[in-house]
Amino acid sequence: MSEEQLEKYNAARRDHYRVMGNRNSQTFRARLRVELGDEEYKRRVTKTKMRWTALNHERSLELRRNSCNAAIAANKFPCAVCKISLQSRLALDKHLKSKAHAEQERLSKGGKPKKPSEAALTARSIVARNRELALHSCKVCDKSFNNRGHLKKHLKSKKHAKRELALLAAAAASS
Numbered sequence: 323m324s325e326e327q328l329e330k331y332n333a334a335r336r337d338h339y340r341v342m343g344n345r346n347s348q349t350f351r352a353r354l355r356v357e358l359g360d361e362e363y364k365r366r367v368t369k370t371k372m373r374w375t376a377l378n379h380e381r382s383l384e385l386r387r388n389s390c391n392a393a394i395a396a397n398k399f400p401c402a403v404c405k406i407s408l409q410s411r412l413a414l415d416k417h418l419k420s421k422a423h424a425e426q427e428r429l430s431k432g433g434k435p436k437k438p439s440e441a442a443l444t445a446r447s448i449v450a451r452n453r454e455l456a457l458h459s460c461k462v463c464d465k466s467f468n469n470r471g472h473l474k475k476h477l478k479s480k481k482h483a484k485r486e487l488a489l490l491a492a493a494a495a496s497s
């Protein structure tokens with residue numbers, strides 16, 4: 323680029339930003355929305371967000387956690403029956419359909435607390451004993467599970483694989 327071209331380029335750039343504003347500004351987004359139409363604009367925003375999320379996995383998880391916590395703290399999606407607060411509209415909908423919520427609703431209408439069935443009591447005692455004996459435990463993650471199914475699922479999880487890799491790497495480094 324020659325001196326003159328560069329000057330031209332910079333001038334055009336300045337003009338562009340003067341008119342459009344910063345790419346993250348409200349003005350810029352509002353203009354883009356008008357230019358592209360609602361549907362295309364939304365499609366692009368989603369695409370950008372997805373790309374960003376893929377590149378910033380940890381940060382996006384952190385942001386998500388923060389916004390969940392903020393929603394809970396602000397009591398945005400409360401269940402008055404259970405006196406709890408959920409992190410999103412989706413979580414609240416799911417909760418409202420849950421057995422736990424139905425039970426609270428029944429109790430709040432003067433229903434009597436259910437006695438746990440014989441089968442439930444047996445299952446509970448088995449679970450308690452398994453935990454005590456650490457029958458279904460993962461040595462790598464130092465975690466105990468209620469039953470073999472949960473342990474099996476855990477052993478296939480990304481979390482477990484990650485931990486195992488980290489341990490192997492640490493062992494290799496120290497030997």
Ligand SMILES: [Zn+2]
Pocket residue numbers: 401402403404405417418422423426
């Ligand atoms: Zn509820």
Ligand SMILES: [Zn+2]
Pocket residue numbers: 460461462463464476477482485
């Ligand atoms: Zn594990």
